[in-house]
Amino acid sequence: MNAPIDPAALDASAPAALAEVPAEVTLSICVPTYNRAHFLEYLFPHLREACATFDFTYEIVVSDNCSPDNTPEVVERFRAEGMPIRYFRQDENKPSANILSVYHRARGKYLVYVADDDLIIPEALADNVRFMMANPELRACYTPWEVYDDLHKVSGGYFYDQAEDLMIFSPGQELELFGALVRDHIFPETVIYRADAARSIVSAPRFCYWAFSYLAGVVAEGPVAFRNVPFYRSVTLTPVVTNRGQAGIDGAMTDWDSYRGGLEYLIFSFLRRSNLVAGADFKSTVRDLADHFVSIRLKVALRLWLARQDYCRAYEIVVRLQYLDPAGMEHLEIPENLALLANAQTLARLANGIAEIDRVVVAGVEDGQALGALFRDAGLERRIFVVPPPEKPTERHLRNSLVFLADDSLRQTFLDQGYSPGLIVTEREVRGSVLL
Incomplete structure (x- = not known):
């Protein structure tokens, strides 16, 4: 310094x-x-x-x-x-x-x-x-x-x-x-x-x-x-x-609710200074206009999150757009496999975030290698391995593994082997968080 x-x-x-x-x-x-x-x-x-x-x-x-x-x-x-x-x-x-x-x-x-x-x-x-x-x-x-x-x-x-x-x-x-x-x-x-x-x-x-x-x-x-x-x-x-962050871009990816807040502030200040009270029709009109403004900003944010390959955040924005502007969805360039990518990223982030997990055990999947590559592309940390179930899990396996099951019926088998219930996740449970 x-x-x-x-x-x-x-x-x-x-x-x-x-x-x-x-x-x-x-x-x-x-x-x-x-x-x-x-x-x-x-x-x-x-x-x-x-x-x-x-x-x-x-x-x-x-x-x-x-x-x-x-x-x-x-x-x-x-x-x-x-x-x-x-x-x-x-x-x-x-x-x-x-x-x-x-x-x-x-x-x-x-x-x-x-x-x-x-x-x-x-x-x-x-x-x-x-x-x-x-x-x-x-x-x-x-x-x-x-x-x-x-x-x-x-x-x-x-x-x-x-x-x-x-x-x-x-x-x-x-x-x-x-x-x-x-x-x-x-x-x-x-x-x-x-x-x-x-x-x-x-x-x-x-x-x-x-x-x-x-x-x-x-x-x-x-x-x-x-x-x-x-x-x-x-x-x-x-x-x-050669490489720098830009506050304006980061704001465009996250600040749409503050844009709505700013528009509401502008209208509120006018009403208060003019000693006016907004009726139901006026409020509805203003809300529709603010929704239109925000939906445009959400579409910009969606494009930016997809460019960063953050499929979980992109999915959240798609959900909001589906509610605000369902008619405008057909004009958006959304990957056909967004749900699959968001599911894979959801599991990858879950594994990344649980303390001491160093492997994802995959069972009931036809092509475990391809699924492992999908998890890796979705952001699974390099320190975590994607592996098939061991024949005889050791105490280390039981402590440090997150189990992903393609079939709910396999859960009891892994519970009987000693895996913690909180470390067993099924495909149905992951898909339940992505409603596309």
Whole structure:
């Protein structure tokens, strides 16, 4: 670990920082970071070149979540080279709070979030800032974002397509806003905030998708724009590292219920501020629209879980889709043998998870070798062997074996040999957990 740097040495109020950051800042580029010095090494030169074309002043605000790597040294080196960076360091890792920190440390008239592993489209960002400057009543400007392969410099298109080039919603128009979000499947994530709008963000929601929750608060105080001028590149592949996780993808695989929560939060905030009470018909309509939005996200999640070969999680999503949108199931690319794969993975995970199991004894199966290969492909750990029943099981066999029976009638035989009832599983029992 690198020797820690005294945060006072990088204090934004130090004379060197004042010389670098303009006193009047138009745009604050807000970069929360944690243990990603190698990404900052790549991002800062990109921002230096991109922002050189701006005809307004800017600063880069970095909030470091107590990184154990050399993030402070990287920041100081680029500051010394003249980049207008203001640096702040947490005393411990505070993931949700760090985003709030970077917003509240910013001094610009407008604020934009940039992840430390993503990029901007400079001319589009400048165009949106100028649009907000020309329309000072706007509290925020939202746009789609580009999915971008930075390794091969190839665009993957935009995450969503909005029907109109410009939509503006004011306080009291939350229902129209809700309709547009669902109709165009808008995710209000890439946004330029007016400073007072960003300052009004004071909490980090957990069960209500943050982008909808923040939007609900911002539009209650003034108009917001949705503009079809994307300025943000969400990087999928990067030359910085060959393999990395991406929070956005992980969220798409798990966060659909928070999306519903965010939509419900948006509607609730409108009703409460308007002193209205929702009737049964209104609630039913809103629920149907939220179901439609969630079903689309579940279909995305299904594709991602199948790509990871997690058939158990894919099966769970199929079950939910069968309930929410049975008519739409025929258009999904679901493996014909998903039930078989989910069953095999269920047993493999059961064996992996029981303490001290080192073999799966298979009985009543015509091709035990093929079944063993199926279990292995489904994730059975290498330390666990798939074997036929021993003629005379030893105490070790009885203690360390999970028995899989294709025929329920064989159970008593294995019980008589001394196998524990809890370590004998039949095909019928496994199939009972997968209802496809």
